Amino acid sequence: MDNATPNMPEDLVRLLDNELTPEEKAELESRLAADLQLQQDFDSLLCTRAAIRHYGLQQQVSAIHLQMMEEMNEQPVKRIAPVRKMFRYSAAVAAGILLIVGGFFAYQFFTLTPGKVFSAHYQSFELTTVRGTLNESAVEKAFRDKNYTEVIRLHDAGTEPGVKAEFLNGAAALELKDNTRAITSFNRVISLNKEAHTTGFQDEAEYYLALSYIAARDYKSALGLLKKIGSDPQHLYNSKVTNGLIRQVRMLSWQ
């Protein structure tokens, strides 16, 4: 400390407290710049003030902390216990799988169309040749030649009435995407069989009628027939009616 200025400690404190006049401040600062000891004395005061401010701040934060803990204790922050962590990870994995599966079914649901279901399960009807082609009727010949328009014309002309002609008329109509005619013909086959207590082309008519209903978006009727076929192991088309097909028709009915 400068012994020539006995009031210097007070002056330094007044500088610290910003209580000097501008002139006094300028003078003291110039002396500070030139006097290393004086600088160290002032540094010492700055450190002391920093300690007080740190203490004050710490005390204020501690006091507020207590208040805030009371306020926040109603909703304490929770630690994730190991078991809960495992549960959380498992739940996340399960949710992921669920999301993927759900996404898959959602994709199937929204992209499913009656046309897709029909195409996936439709196969053109093929006439068997047990009797040889010489005894073939005109309708049969036209059908074998895939002349579906001629099959329908002959049917409508009524030259060869009967269950077979009726069925071929329905099958030809389905080939020509005339769902309404197909449905009428296949239903007629079933009616004729019922009246005559016969079973000619019965299984074929039921299966192709179900497909015709799908194409015509009459899912309720289609489901009735598909369930009947699916539950009958003796039915010719039993193996073609899978759970997948029934589920797809159900999904179509929900759209």
Next chain:
Amino acid sequence: MEVIRNFPDSELLGNLRSGQRMEETIKAIYRGHFEGLCWYVMNNNGSRQDAEDNFQEVLVSFIDVVQRDKFRGESSIKTFLFSLNRYTWLNELKRRGRAQLREEKYEKGQERVQLDTSHYITGREEKAEVLRIVGALGETCRKILVLFYYETLSMKEILERTEYETEQVVRNKKYKCLKQLEQRINANPALKETLKNLIHG
């Protein structure tokens, strides 16, 4: 009834810099950031008490940084606090002799902060020494010094909060208390170094 509201970062920083509405501002920081910072400590080998102590340290460091005008707004307050929280807690774990955390967990949605604020952090023991040496002063001395240098009250306002007769008596007492504390600090070079770091760090 206290009105609770959110402060935008700019207003919050302005209050901390000026020292105005400190209580309301500190409470706003608690409401906005305590839970997230607490979560980090509690899910990285810390107890609830650790998390609370750590948050208080972080808050003091943050206010100190802002008041020294070292926070330039390069990041949001949230990011800065998260970084301070992380480094403060890692320091504490090291101090306790534990290995560096192998796995750090982040709250969902929390930014993964790369911001390095480690240089703003003063060790817990050094800070405790500052508190100890000021706390060792008599109650009157502590009160006058804190009211004057931390709460920046005038001598007249301090007079109203003490039992002294005149402002001059308070002023003389404050001077004596300051010199008493200064002597104690000067007698502890390590502590003085800590304080210099607090001022200039």
